[in-house]
Amino acid sequence: MLFSPPSHDTLYKALIARDPSHDGRIFVCVGTTGIFCRLTCPARKPLSENCVFRSSVRECLEAGFRPCKRCHPLHSAAEADPIVGKLLGLLDAEPGRRWRESDIAxxxxxLSTVRRSFKRHFDMTFLDMARQYRLREGFLTLSGGERVIEAQLDSGFNSPSAFREAFARLLGCAPSMLKPGGFLQASWIPTPLGDMIAVASTTHLHLLEFVDRRALPTELSALQKALKTTLGLGSTAPTEQVRTELATYFSGKSSVFQTPLAAQGTGFTRDVHRALRSIPAGETRSYADIAIQIGHPGAVRAVARANGANKIALLIPCHRVIGADGSLTGYGGGLWRKQRLIEIERQFSISP
Incomplete structure (x- = not known):
């Protein structure tokens, strides 16, 4: 987008008022329902802490949210572009269909016109959109203990190879490799800022990342290699604990996380992560601050690398580290999430 979006509070007021001035430019994703809407949606309004505002349909879909069936956030583009309208109508009529370029032709x-139209309106192609709709359902079906073939059919992939390919892009491995149970088990956790993947053993949480993080497949592969094990599907005690604590966190009730975490990386990296966990919610530190705290004042760049290597988002709060000049600097989950997390945590620093 070529404009700076208003603050969360301003957009939430616009949502409550059904203000049409942001229509088509800003969408609201509701963590408690897993859907995204126009700000003018007539549905019952969610609480502010359950909302995150995004500036493109692609961001909403890639974070795991589905379009609302009441306000139809895709339809404004459909009305403006007959090609988009026709294809979205077909997608709604056959949500399980595996689309190919030959079908469009x-x-x-x-094909080039369709590609440009969808990229212009949604920042993704029609084929990408159709695939994104189906992938989450496949993961949830597998997590419920069903066979790969059921997950493939539930997610609308007529071809096993297409399902494997799409799944591999998300988790870096074929769905057949993910069996219920095992030492490391992956689970899907929805949050107001987008869906997350949690990976845990029976005793510790090993990974917690947003599903649209580009490094997620690489991180999962490295984790399995380091522990000499394969990834399974299911929920363990640490998974359920972090699920509950995340819900409490996003509802504004508590910033305390007590889920047991597996140690990551070298001794230096662990020192950095311990320092990160000591930053109170509602406060920030610079990389230099962390370097001084762990007794290595000249290791600012190494601190930044250890910060970026964190595989357990939120619980090891690397989002609380900013540049020395106050800039947000990089964040694997996206700068918009970093900004929103800092805003969310300001409420925890206010004394009752």
Whole structure:
């Protein structure tokens, strides 16, 4: 987007008022329902802490949210562009269909025109959109103990190879490799800032990342290699504990996380992560501050690398580290999430 979006509070007021001035430019994702809407949606309004505002349909879909069936956030583009309207209508009619370029061409559409239209309106292609709709359902089906074939069919992939390919892009491995149970078990956790993948053993949480983090497949592969094990599906005690603590955190009730965490990396990296966990919610530190705290004042860059290597988001709060000049600097989950997390945590620093 070529504009700076208003603050969360301003957009939430616009949502309550059904202000049409942001229509088509800003969407609200509701963590408690897993859907995204226009700000003018007539549905019952969610609480502010359950909302996150995004500036593109792609951001909403890649974070695991589905379009609302009441306000139809995709329809404004459909009304403005007959090609988009036709294809979205077909997607709604056959949500489980595996679309190919040949299918689009058979309808008489020019492939390059369709690609440009969807990229312009949604920042993703039609084929990407159709695939994204289906992938989450496949993961949830596998997590419920069903076979790969059921997950493939539930997610609308007619071809096993297409399902494997899409799944591998998300988790870095074929779905057949993920069996219920095992030493490391992966689970899907929805949050107001987008869906997350949690990986835990029976005693410790090993990974917690947003599903749209680009490094997620690499991190999962490295984790399995380091522990000499394969990834399974399911929920363990640490998974359920962090699920409950995340819900409490996002509802504004508590910033305390007590889920047992597996140690990551070298001794230096662990020192950095301990320092991160000592930063009170509602406060921030610079990389230099952390370097001084752990007794290595000249290791600012090494601190930054250890910060970026963190695989357990939120519980090891690398989002609380900012640049020396006060800038947000990088964050694997996206700068917009870093800003929102800092805003959320300001309420925890206010004394009752």
């Amino acid at each position: 058979a309808l008489g559409f020019d």
